[in-house]
Amino acid sequence: MLTLLTYPSAFGLFSASPFCVKTAYMLQKSGQNWQRSDMLDPRKMPHQKLPVLRTPERLLPDSDLIRDWLEAQGADFDTGLSDVQKAQSRALIRMAEEHLYFQIVLDRWGNDEVWPILYDTFFTGIPALIRRPVSNSVRKSVLKGIVTQGIGRFSLAERLDRVERDLEAISAYLWQSSFLLGDHPTAADMSVGPILAAMRATPADTPLTRRIKQDNLLNSYIDRVEQAIPLS
Template sequence: MLTLLTYPSAFGLFSASPFCVKTAYMLQLAGLHWRRSDMVDPRQMPHSKLPVLRTPERLVPDSDQIRDWLEAQGAEFDRGLSDVQKGQSRALIRMAEEHLYFQIVMDRWANDEVWPVLRDTFFYEIPRIVRRPISNSVRKSVLKGLRSQGIGRFSEAERMARVERDLEAISAYLWQAPYLLGDHPTSADLSVGPMLAAMRATPADTRLTRRIKQDTLLNSYVDRMEQAIPLP
């Protein structure tokens, strides 16, 4: 039996982490038996991050490495795609995971309106009396990381302009077909879908949540993905 070590469900999603949702999608599509095990503190994990897949032999960290592991077991997420489409898929995945993801983190962690909800969702295991100081110090280090990554240096207007370019690119694909590269979900959808879902689910009315909620094409794509691959 495989075990997906994941952050818990939050904001109506399988997990607050789009990488954990991506991995759950991959496990479902691979058709393997698996179960979830929720965790809130990943410091003992190989990369100190989640998701991690516990297999009979070892812990496999990182959704991309989990994909490699699943493909080595016979899963094929991009069956039928040409080499060029596989290249496009890789670029879409990187765009989602290395840019859109940080926009979500910024929207969640830097926004004072979202913060109280986030604190009580992510740090609920910490006794109330010390929750504030501990969560504030984690928040400070996340914001420092965003500044060093670069996203944290942009104004909100600059950030939204950057997001817009990516959403235009994603929309260009979705005008052609129900999923990014055709009529069924492939690996690009397993990254992009959860990122857009996470953007939409942030528990406050932000420019980013509004941007997705008010976009019929993107909004219906997120719903379609959630219906296409039901998660436990």
């Protein structure tokens, strides 16, 4: 049996990480027999990140590499799509994972209203004596990475403008069909859906959470993805 090493459930989602949710969706759609194993500290994992898929041969990191492996086993996450649609799928995935995702990270880790909730959710396993300095060090490292990535260099207004343009692009697809590229979920939905769900689920009232919650089109889409690929 395959084992998905994932961050635990949080904020009403299968996992706090949209990449872990994406991988769970792919496993579910692949027809493979799999189970989850939760962990909070991925430092001993390849790439020091989650998700990781434990296969009979090795530990396989990264949701894209896991997708490649599942497709090599016979899975097809883009059934019925043309070459142009597959190219559009690739672009949508990259937009969500390389731009919108980092907006979520900053919205959570850089927000003083959200931080106490993250602290209680992710750091309770650390001995009390060192919990505060360890958690503060992790937070500082995450925020430094966001500045290096670039999102952290923009003002809130600039960030929201960039997010808005992405959401408008996603919405343009959803006005045409129930899912991004047709009437059934494909790889793009397994990526974009969890990103939007994570944005909506951030446990505080922020401009990003309000933007999603007030948008009937995006809210309905998130719900459709979750209903189309149910995760136990």
